[in-house]
Amino acid sequence: MSAEGEDAETGAVAGVVRLLCDARLATLCVAALTAAMDDAGGAVLFIVLALPFSFVPLRSWDRRGAMFARSRILLWCDVLMTLVVMGFLVVTFGIPEIGAIYACATAALFGVVRGRRWAAPVSAALATWQVLLLVLGGEPIAWQSATATFTGAAAILGLGWGGERLGEILRHQVAISRELTRTRSFEAATQERAHLAREMHDSLAKTVHGIGLLTTALAEQLRQDGSPREPTARFIEVACREANRDTRSLLKGLRVLTHGSLTDAVRASIQRWSDATGIGASLEVVDGAVGSDGAVVPDGVVGSDGAVGSDGVVTPGGAVDAEVSWAVVRLLDEALDNVQQHAKATTVRVELHLGDDVQLSVVDDGRGMELAADGGIDVDALHTGGHFGLVGMTERVGDLGGRVRFASGPGAGTSVLVELPRLAR
Known part of the structure; x- marks a missing residue:
């Protein structure tokens, strides 16, 4: 994909990315306050380390969004940091709901930015980790905590899928917008060609043709007078004829591109x-x-707008x-x-x-x-x-x-x- 295409796609999802990053930052603030009240210095440290993964994209997505989306190292580090944050929130502080919210935002973020290939495995990993944390917590499993855990896991899977769908819709809208812009540009150029053809026909073509007729008459008059300037007039006559032919050729080309x-x-x-x-x-x-x-359509009617296959289905090649x-x-x-x-x-x-x-x-x-x-x-x-x-x-x-x-x-x-x-x- 071209750099222009990447910028368009990252720009399409910029608003959703910022919203999800804000949600993760809010979750981290709650976690940091909880850790500070419990004097859990190590947890605060890890939470502070997690802040850049949300703060940096929030502030610089417009400039570096494509780089963030391409970097596998950053993405995997984000997943690992999410697992760590979930572990502290569930095991250390006993607030699985906050951990699930952070995981949901991460799953949706990966879905929006990277699509299904990343959203599905990341969501599955985070949902599985959410359940494992309940089992590994060492505390008796009550039905309330089990319900909250499995509800959070389901929410993680759902938001991962929802993020993927939302990202696809946003990118599709941008593609439609770009195609609409190209179509309008094409129509404007077509109208301009038609206008130019009319103007050339009404002015330039008639002027050149008129000069050619006058030169022909002049050359004939010089021939009758026996003037040595007749060859020069004949040369101008030929030049006018060629200019007239070239003008007509331009007019026909403009007309054909306008209507065909x-x-x-x-x-x-x-x-x-x-x-x-x-x-x-x-x-x-x-x-x-x-x-x-994936097969090339070899038969049918061929034109600049695509090919019509033997089944009568138009396969557009792009304008x-x-x-x-x-x-x-x-x-x-x-x-x-x-x-x-x-x-x-x-x-x-x-x-x-x-x-x-x-x-x-x-x-x-x-x-x-x-x-x-x-x-x-x-x-x-x-x-x-x-x-x-x-x-x-x-x-x-x-x-x-x-x-x-x-x-x-x-x-x-x-x-x-x-x-x-x-x-x-």
């Missing part, structure tokens, strides 16, 4: 590029969605972050543009893997290129030569916490593999 899935957007980009260049391109989509039985989706589309466009301009390829194979991460692979059968010994690219050399496409791809991927790898050689084609997290960091 990442898979739809990737498929649309490949189709547009193949139609424009005449180069054959294929797409394979693999969704790594895992079912409840892809809006920023990551847009980055995948732009990285694909850049890789395909490089194939068109430099590779002299006849076919391109694109693979999109939607698993724990998003992987995009673009492989062509072109002439290839020289790479560094480690398989990387020489960023400085590309900058110097004015080739900013691969540099931009590397920078975009790095900004999102992913990585990009290249494999190529003269006459061996080029392979570009992009790996991105589903959620932008």
Whole structure:
């Protein structure tokens, strides 16, 4: 689990942890007062040693909660100290009710913080110790003390289970809240893309198209006048045509991501590029969605939201972050543009893997290129030569916490593999 996930889980149970620590501190105060009145100095010492196990988490859970929950040494020491405190309260002072209260708080605390794997054995151990203390006390067992002891043992088991359930509910609520936040962020990004597409269509696209028409008319006029400036006008005309095409491509990508899935957007980009260049391109989509039985769903309808298995049950793979989706589309466009301009390829194979991460692979059968010994690219050399496409791809991927790898050689084609997290960091 990531550090962010751990912080979210420890924050979810912070209020309950503080409440249980307060309960244990109150119990220790009662025990300390009782020990002081009976002049039991040794008992007071052990009770004082037990105070940090409740006081420190109470004061610093927000900062160190994850560390407390992970540390097995601290947890086992807490269990041993609870056994010692129970022994003094039951055997030395004859107040099993107070010992049971402390044990109940400890069992609930372990349930909330560590879940069933710790709550069940710790609760069972504390409940068993509660009963053994009655037997080992050396005093005749009266029905009142037996009733109190077994009631306390049952309460320990019950609160251990209740703490586990409460912790699970709180963590589930935090997970739902985080998912809701991501969903709202995704919806906001989708609306922003739709707004941006409309604005680009109403302003930028029309402006570029208008400039292109004017340049075409200008070039024709210069040709009729026999002006030597005609080639320059033709060059501007071609540049406007390419800018118009790029703008339209951006608009279509934004529209597809607004109304469809990442898979739809990737498929649309490949189709547009193949139609424009005449180069054959294929797409394979693999969704790594895992079912409840732990098996990967291999068949069904594949999309960015998961896979639909043969039984018709949707197995969600987790939504892809809006920023990551847009980055995948732009990285694909850049890789395909490089194939068109430099590779002299006849076919391109694109693979999109939607698993724990998003992987995009673009492989062509072109002439290839020289790479560094480690398989990387020489960023400085590309900058110097004015080739900013691969540099931009590397920078975009790095900004999102992913990585990009290249494999190529003269006459061996080029392979570009992009790996991105589903959620932008």
